[in-house]
Amino acid sequence: MNSSVTQTPTAPAKDQSFHIAFCVDDHYCRSMGATITSIIDNTPGVAFTFHVFAFSLSDDNRKRFKQLEDKYQVSTHIHIIDPAVFQKFAHISQFSYYSPTIFTRLLIPSTLRGITDKVLYLDADILCVGSMAELIQMDFGDSAAIVVPDADETTRRRCAALQLSSQKYFNSGVMFMNVDTWVSREITEKTILAILENGKDYRFPDQDALNVVLEGQVQFIDRKWNFLYDLIHDLEKDKRQMRAVGNAVFIHFAGAVKPWNDWCLHESRDLFVKYHALSPWADVALDKAPRNYKEMRMFSRFLMKRGQVLDSFRWYMKYLAAR
Known part of the structure; x- marks a missing residue:
């Protein structure tokens, strides 16, 4: 071609x-x-x-x-x-x-x-x-x-x-x-x-x-x-620490939640921030809150896993309104 x-x-x-x-x-x-x-x-x-x-x-x-x-x-x-x-x-x-x-x-x-x-x-x-x-x-x-x-x-x-x-x-x-x-x-x-x-x-x-x-x-x-790392796997269990990645060279955050989603509160965020800070895009903020209805629904589930029932309910209402 x-x-x-x-x-x-x-x-x-x-x-x-x-x-x-x-x-x-x-x-x-x-x-x-x-x-x-x-x-x-x-x-x-x-x-x-x-x-x-x-x-x-x-x-x-x-x-x-x-x-x-x-x-x-x-x-x-x-x-x-x-x-x-x-x-x-x-x-x-x-x-x-x-x-x-x-x-x-x-x-x-x-x-x-x-x-x-x-x-x-x-x-x-x-x-x-x-x-x-x-x-x-x-x-x-x-x-x-x-x-x-x-x-x-x-x-x-x-x-x-x-x-x-x-x-x-x-x-x-x-x-x-x-x-x-x-x-x-x-x-x-x-x-x-x-x-x-x-x-x-x-x-x-x-x-x-x-x-x-x-x-x-x-x-x-x-x-x-190409070490596939699905953050949802961790956050559905309220595990916010990085799992062991062995001798991985490339960590691929292929799931729907990304390490630049500040709201996920996962340790992978710190790894992203380390390299983000070295780049010319360092002044571009991370995503402080869910940006679409799918992220809102996931965030509601994560909050429920953390025992933050009221906050979970609020975000679920936002999800319903955004659909």
Whole structure:
């Protein structure tokens, strides 16, 4: 796929730095800033290039990316996506069912071809707590990507639903992409078509499609590179301390509650604040209170677990009013 993407500033010729890509909107720039500073802090001495793919980005966030470059001597490149890139699929009726955002990360390899041989895609709700040196040196062999297994129960269910003969299923929040191999095998085009043709049967449209298309073409690595941490698991039991994460390098807060939700009162908030404070977004406040009805309902449950019955009732009333 020829990606219709505006690059700012002009991307450099192929270099020896380590490239990492994110797909965000303005709201997620704050959390991505903490992800980036956690990476820089835990893997010193590496020349990083950070790529941001978005449909639009505010002038304020553009300014903060420039501050990131100046403070940490890293390179950053903003890639503004033209929705017209998906026009070739417009004739397929189901295309209109999906927001173009679910296709965004599929544009990364073709956009960066000729700039880098490999790129690490990360979700913006990840914090790095260890050195990436081992990952940086990994050999792709014949693989189109290096990936991390999803949780055991998720793997079991999705392998059955998708009829994956390998019995392997990865979480697409961390994907180390072999750029040339990905492009030459037309992984992006095949994944988009899989979503459009079978998406109604997919629980996670883009992730499920990637698993189907990439079956037998990926290398699986240890879960320390995508340690899934569901905060709701803790807060439903009123456990506010971090569970042990072993030798995890990337902690992925993939659930509905995030460590920048100040109202959750979980210890993960302190970990987020540590890296948030090092980023150009340090002055952007954490979420002091639930922002939507789903968060209000969860907060009401958490308060009940803490024995704060009246407060729980108040937030439940706010939830009902916001629905």
